[in-house]
Amino acid sequence: MRQRAAVTGVGVVSAAGLSCGAFWESLRAGRSAIAPLQCVEPGALRFARGAEVRGFDPLAHFEPKQIDFLDRFAQFAVVAAREAVRDAGIAWTPELRRRAAIVTGSCVGGQSSEDSEFVELYKKNRPRVHPLTIARVMANAGASHISMDLGVTGPCLTVSTACSSSNHAIGQAVWMLRSGIADLVIAGGSEAPFSLGHLKAWEAMRVVSPDTCRPFSRDRKGMILGEGAAMLVLEPLERARARGVRVYGEVCGFGMSADAHHLTQPAKDGARRAMAAALADAGLPPEAVGYINAHGTGTSANDPTECAAIREVFGAHGDRLAVSSTKSMHGHALGAAGALEAAATLLALRDGFLPPTANFTAADPECDLDVIPNKGRAAEVEYALSNSFAFGGLNAVLVFRKA
Amino acid sequence: MPEDLTERILDVIAATQKLPRDKLSIDSSFSDLNIDSMDGVNILFALENEFNITIPDEQAKSIRSLRDIVDGVRGLIEGSGQEGVALSS
Numbered sequence: 404m405r406q407r408a409a410v411t412g413v414g415v416v417s418a419a420g421l422s423c424g425a426f427w428e429s430l431r432a433g434r435s436a437i438a439p440l441q442c443v444e445p446g447a448l449r450f451a452r453g454a455e456v457r458g459f460d461p462l463a464h465f466e467p468k469q470i471d472f473l474d475r476f477a478q479f480a481v482v483a484a485r486e487a488v489r490d491a492g493i494a495w496t497p498e499l500r501r502r503a504a505i506v507t508g509s510c511v512g513g514q515s516s517e518d519s520e521f522v523e524l525y526k527k528n529r530p531r532v533h534p535l536t537i538a539r540v541m542a543n544a545g546a547s548h549i550s551m552d553l554g555v556t557g558p559c560l561t562v563s564t565a566c567s568s569s570n571h572a573i574g575q576a577v578w579m580l581r582s583g584i585a586d587l588v589i590a591g592g593s594e595a596p597f598s599l600g601h602l603k604a605w606e607a608m609r610v611v612s613p614d615t616c617r618p619f620s621r622d623r624k625g626m627i628l629g630e631g632a633a634m635l636v637l638e639p640l641e642r643a644r645a646r647g648v649r650v651y652g653e654v655c656g657f658g659m660s661a662d663a664h665h666l667t668q669p670a671k672d673g674a675r676r677a678m679a680a681a682l683a684d685a686g687l688p689p690e691a692v693g694y695i696n697a698h699g700t701g702t703s704a705n706d707p708t709e710c711a712a713i714r715e716v717f718g719a720h721g722d723r724l725a726v727s728s729t730k731s732m733h734g735h736a737l738g739a740a741g742a743l744e745a746a747a748t749l750l751a752l753r754d755g756f757l758p759p760t761a762n763f764t765a766a767d768p769e770c771d772l773d774v775i776p777n778k779g780r781a782a783e784v785e786y787a788l789s790n791s792f793a794f795g796g797l798n799a800v801l802v803f804r805k806a
Numbered sequence: 807m808p809e810d811l812t813e814r815i816l817d818v819i820a821a822t823q824k825l826p827r828d829k830l831s832i833d834s835s836f837s838d839l840n841i842d843s844m845d846g847v848n849i850l851f852a853l854e855n856e857f858n859i860t861i862p863d864e865q866a867k868s869i870r871s872l873r874d875i876v877d878g879v880r881g882l883i884e885g886s887g888q889e890g891v892a893l894s895s
Contacts, residue, residue, distance in 0.1 A: 449863060609847050609863050625863075667844045703867075704843070 405581040409643040409806070410651040412491025412636030413746050414483035416593075418454035418629055419733040422486060426733070426743075427750045430758040431779055435732045437615050437627050437762075442597040450611040454629035454734025455597060472535060473548060474513030479632035479739075480545030480593035481552050487589060488553060491636035492648055495554065504558040504585035505546045506575045507634075508568025508592030510738035511601060512542035518598030542738075545593045545632070557585055563738065566698070568592050569633070570741030570791035570799035574657035576637050586642060591742035593632030602628070608667070610702050616735070617762045618699035618728035619706050619770035626700040629734020633742035635749075650806040651749040655786075656685025662796030669705055669792055674698075674712035677798035678788060682716070685786070685802040689717045692724065692802075693784030694757050696748045697774075698792045699728020700735055707769035709790065714772075725782060727775040731761035741791040745801060748789045752805040755783045811883070815853065815876050822852045835871045853879055859886060 413423045418436035420426035429436060439445075440453045456479070461470050464482050473481070484505075493499070516539035520532040538544065543561035550559045558579065562571045569592025576590035596602075605611050605628060612625035643650050658680025662673030682689060698709055714721045729747045736743055751757050756779055763776035785805050792798045812832055820827040823845060830839070836846065846869065850861050853875070859882040869875055 449860075607847070607851055609850075609866055613863065665842070665844070668842065 406583065407640035408577040408580045408637045408654045409640040410635050410637055410654065410749055411643050411648045412487040412489070412493070413651060413749065414486030414490060414634045415631070415743065415746050416456060416459065416479045416483050417631035417633070417733045417736070417743055418456050421456070421459060423490065423746060426746065430729055430732055430747055431756060433732070433759045433761050433777055433779055435615065435761040437734060440597070443599055443602060447599065448602055448606050450606065450613050452615060452627055453597060454627060454736070456630050472538065474516040474539040474544060475595035476509060476513060476593045476632070477539070477544040477548045479595060479630070480507060480634070481548050483591060483593065483632040483634040484549040484553065484589050487634040487636045493587070493636065499587060500554050500556050502557055502586040503555045504576070504579050504588045505549050505555055506572040506588060506590040507543070507546040507549070507561045508572035508738045508742065509542045509545055509561060509563060509594055510565050510568050511594065511596050513540035513544060514596050514601045515598040516540050518600045521600070549589060555589070564797045564799070565793035565795055566735070566737055566740055567791040567793035567797050567799040568738035568741065569745070570789065570801055571659070573635065573654060573741065573745055573801055574659065574799055577654050577657050580637060580639055586638060588637045589634055590637060591632065591634035591745070592739040594737045594739040595630045596628055596737055597630055612701060615762045616701040616731050617764060618697065618701040618731050618760050619710070619767060619772070619774040620763050621765040621767040623701045623703070623706065625702050626730070626735045629730070629736040630739070631733065631736050631743060632739050633746045635742070635745060652752045652806045653804040654801055655804045656681045656687065656802030658682070658684055658800045660798045662798070664796050666796070667794055669708045670796060671708050671712045671715070673796055673798050674709055674790070674792055675715045677800045678712065678716045678790065681788065681800035681802050687786060687802065690720045691786045692717070692788055693782065694748070694751060694787040695724060695726045696744045696787065696789040697726050697728045698790040699730055699760065701728070701730065705792065706767070709792065710770045710772050721772060724773065725757050725775050726772045727758055727760045729758050741789065741799065741801070744789045745803070748787050748803050752784055752787055752803055755781055757782050757784070811880060812876050814856070815879055816872065818852050818856050819849050819872065819875070822849050830872065832873050832876055849875070857883055859883060
């Protein structure tokens with residue numbers, strides 16, 4: 404029998420809160436962390452808002468010398484992983500360290516380190532950049548720093564599939580547990596995309612909202628970028644039960660697909676196939692699912708496509724499902740998005756409380772689902788989906804089960 | 807020189823889309839030319855550079871045809887008083 408993947412620890416660094424508890428409190432309250440950007444001068448961009456992590460003091464977590472080696476996205480990764488491991492009450496032994504794995508997701512890696520060093524080169528005409536630039540920028544820096552910080556010596560890797568990165572990463576973790584190659588996996592994602600060069604690239608794509616993120620609303624104007632990290636501790640359910648630790652829930656299904664269609668336009672069929680594959684992997688009929696944490700970016704293209712795909716997968720049950728996009732509160736944290744949303748989904752199942760879609764103004768007939776507008780609600784749900792659909796048409800869907 | 811402006815805009819679009827210039831006319835729609843939303847964003851970027859203008863997102867969203875583009879660019883150039891500079895560059 405294959406091992407069941409239980410989540411026993413959760414760690415979060417996000418605009419909506421600097422710990423798992425603070426994050427969940429914000430989401431429960433429907434409080435959006437989207438605010439005027441502080442990282443750039445006003446007027447530098449056509450958009451002015453983002454979900455920036457505020458009040459994060461690297462010196463509260465790292466020695467000054469360590470910080471030289473750590474881009475912001477890697478700092479978030481380590482801090483979230485430490486919280487998750489602490490939360491899971493892991494008692495490290497040499498054997499467990501060898502049998503533990505790490506899988507992180509990141510879309511853009513050490514963006515701000517790259518940006519600031521290239522400013523030295525191109526703008527300040529300095530002839531050299533910092534020797535740690537490569538090591539700070541590499542997308543696997545988060546996973547590497549977690550392994551060094553915790554002394555984890557088993558399989559350790561990073562998945563980079565744009566906005567699906569951390570769902571793909573958590574899926575790999577589930578497979579590692581099922582296959583028996585690891586007894587514990589730290590999995591999730593981290594991202595810190597707020598550099599001027601990167602924001603300019605988003606501006607040029609014309610998909611960022613000039614005001615806020617209003618998923619599924621008729622007057623939605625686009626996505627809002629976010630940053631942060633979330634890490635889960637996953638271990639075989641039997642092992643978790645044997646050591647008597649509290650279990651948040653299980654990741655009981657994982658489905659992937661590629662649209663094979665377009666670099667930036669989503670395709671309904673790819674989303675449909677990923678959700679269907681996840682349900683098949685979990686061995687569930689669509690009617691078992693009570694909640695979907697949607698990809699829900701708030702763009703004109705994603706939301707109706709995702710809703711249509713949900714309709715195709717769930718049929719008449721679509722009218723009984725609750726669907727929300729928590730990106731309306733924590734922003735779209737790209738390679739960390741799936742991990743933040745996994746945390747939100749697990750906490751929703753645990754507490755029997757579904758987080759809302761914030762900033763909702765008016766229903767869109769093309770997004771004709773119960774999107775939990777603005778106010779979260781109590782609901783006992785046993786199974787939930789969390790969708791991630793990436794640029795490049797790479798889709799990853801996770802199924803969670805209440806503990 | 808409004809006709810010259812139209813020609814220059816069509817030149818930019820043809821170059822961006824790797825299309826033969828004679829396939830384009832001001833009456834072409836995006837769908838006639840198989841131009842999708844990402845192609846559209848690329849065209850706007852090229853036009854912003856060519857004419858030193860900034861095309862707002864809201865205005866960009868309503869563009870469906872080459873005529874929409876020509877009208878929009880002309881409006882922006884006239885509005886900014888940059889025509890002389892841009893067209894002599």
